[in-house]
Amino acid sequence: MQFKNTREFALELDKSDDLSRFRESFHIPKQKNGEESIYFCGNSLGLQPKQTKEYINQELDDWATLGVEGHFEAMNPWMPYHENLAETTAEIVGAKTHEVVVMNTLTTNLHLLMVSFYQPKGQRRKILIEADAFPSDRFAVASQIQFHGGDPETDLITWKPREDEHTPRISDLEEILNKHGDEIALIMIGAVNYYTGQFFNLKKITELGHKQGCLVGFDCAHGAGNAPLNLHDSGSDFAVWCTYKYLNSGPGSLGGCFVHERHAQNLDLPRFTGWWGHNKETRFGMRDDFDPIYGAEGWQLSNPPILSMAAIKSSLDIFKEAGFENLRAKSIHLTSYLEYLLHEMEGDRIEIITPTETKDRGCQLSLAVKDADKSLFETITEKGVIADWREPDVIRIAPVPLYNSFLDCYKFVEILKESM
Numbered sequence: 142m143q144f145k146n147t148r149e150f151a152l153e154l155d156k157s158d159d160l161s162r163f164r165e166s167f168h169i170p171k172q173k174n175g176e177e178s179i180y181f182c183g184n185s186l187g188l189q190p191k192q193t194k195e196y197i198n199q200e201l202d203d204w205a206t207l208g209v210e211g212h213f214e215a216m217n218p219w220m221p222y223h224e225n226l227a228e229t230t231a232e233i234v235g236a237k238t239h240e241v242v243v244m245n246t247l248t249t250n251l252h253l254l255m256v257s258f259y260q261p262k263g264q265r266r267k268i269l270i271e272a273d274a275f276p277s278d279r280f281a282v283a284s285q286i287q288f289h290g291g292d293p294e295t296d297l298i299t300w301k302p303r304e305d306e307h308t309p310r311i312s313d314l315e316e317i318l319n320k321h322g323d324e325i326a327l328i329m330i331g332a333v334n335y336y337t338g339q340f341f342n343l344k345k346i347t348e349l350g351h352k353q354g355c356l357v358g359f360d361c362a363h364g365a366g367n368a369p370l371n372l373h374d375s376g377s378d379f380a381v382w383c384t385y386k387y388l389n390s391g392p393g394s395l396g397g398c399f400v401h402e403r404h405a406q407n408l409d410l411p412r413f414t415g416w417w418g419h420n421k422e423t424r425f426g427m428r429d430d431f432d433p434i435y436g437a438e439g440w441q442l443s444n445p446p447i448l449s450m451a452a453i454k455s456s457l458d459i460f461k462e463a464g465f466e467n468l469r470a471k472s473i474h475l476t477s478y479l480e481y482l483l484h485e486m487e488g489d490r491i492e493i494i495t496p497t498e499t500k501d502r503g504c505q506l507s508l509a510v511k512d513a514d515k516s517l518f519e520t521i522t523e524k525g526v527i528a529d530w531r532e533p534d535v536i537r538i539a540p541v542p543l544y545n546s547f548l549d550c551y552k553f554v555e556i557l558k559e560s561m
């Protein structure tokens with residue numbers, strides 16, 4: 142499509158967008174002057190669906206009137222509550238229903254799955270991550286290496302971009318693996334890098350890793366609800382994510398994880414266990430040996446927090462109604478429009494470091510600001526843009542197809558221009 146750099150054109154795009162009505166389903170934060178903010182931080186904390194309050198109130202009401210009976214008698218019985226989330230979650234991340242479960246929080250899940258999938262043996266002891274991995278991921282993998290008696294200085298390998306490039310190349314990963322593959326126990330990559338917005342080819346990375354005998358897992362914090370992950374087809378061994386970013390479930394809400402079905406009944410894997418991962422038929426027998434549930438549910442530890450799950454259900458119901466494929470199609474269009482508007486700007490103070498090919502990114506564009514001048518970010522913030530600044534020099538802009546508009550993109554670039 143031929144884009145135009147006018148407010149009228151942005152409004153036209155919104156008018157012909159079948160998904161634009163979903164914006165109404167969300168609370169859009171307001172500026173001090175009462176106008177709606179231009180919210181581009183769904184990659185950090187997704188906005189609140191208006192119906193979430195009702196979903197949570199339903200559980201509070203059932204708790205008030207039923208007490209413990211709510212486990213079976215609530216409108217949405219608490220005992221199997223997490224099972225209601227699996228189907229839509231599976232659709233969004235491209236997995237089979239029994240391959241996913243909503244539980245714990247992201248970094249906790251990462252540790253739990255590394256207990257199972259990071260098994261250093263002989264000379265195969267290393268973990269490979271991407272350069273500029275999210276700090277929590279780096280801490281988690283480094284501490285797992287230490288836990289197994291290794292030294293992150295030597296056992297943590299990073300896949301880096303070439304000099305003067307912003308994002309690492311798959312051919313360089315292949316080279317590392319050809320040289321060091323037999324020393325690497327686990328490849329753990331952020332499926333969509335939080336800093337650059339690069340969406341990696343999960344299937345390719347998994348194939349390259351498996352060819353060398355490595356296990357492969359992904360942190361999909363920035364992928365879930367944003368990019369088509371196709372986790373099952375990627376063949377990866379496991380994945381983890383949070384639900385408070387693109388999945389709009391509220392601050393600190395539960396995470397999710399994926400365990401490929403080839404491991405669904407793999408009793409050889411070490412795992413940390415709890416009663417909620419145990420066979421549902423005999424869970425309340427209280428005396429049996431651990432008998433894991435088939436699939437990802439077998440990694441659960443505790444009975445889950447229903448109030449947080451209610452918020453997740455609220456958001457997932459919106460995803461279901463909108464359809465993830467439709468959202469992705471709009472997302473590509475929306476981000477391409479933002480990219481076009483940024484290219485129309487004069488000067489060279491801003492450089493988009495996110496890959497240009499749509500298959501290599503989600504909705505986020507990362508803008509490197511020349512001379513790491515943070516005052517530009519501060520100015521646009523004052524003018525009503527909610528985005529974020531990531532050290533050393535990046536403004537991250539995430540137009541989310543569920544609630545951002547083409548007009549948001551237009552207004553943002555206008556504000557950016559007058560702020561320079």
Ligand SMILES: *Cc1c(COP(=O)(O)O)cnc(C)c1O
Binds near residue numbers: 360383
């Ligand atoms: C947001 C994010 C986290 C945060 O982890 P929590 O355990 O949810 O606090 C970790 N890793 C990545 C890649 C993230 O984007």
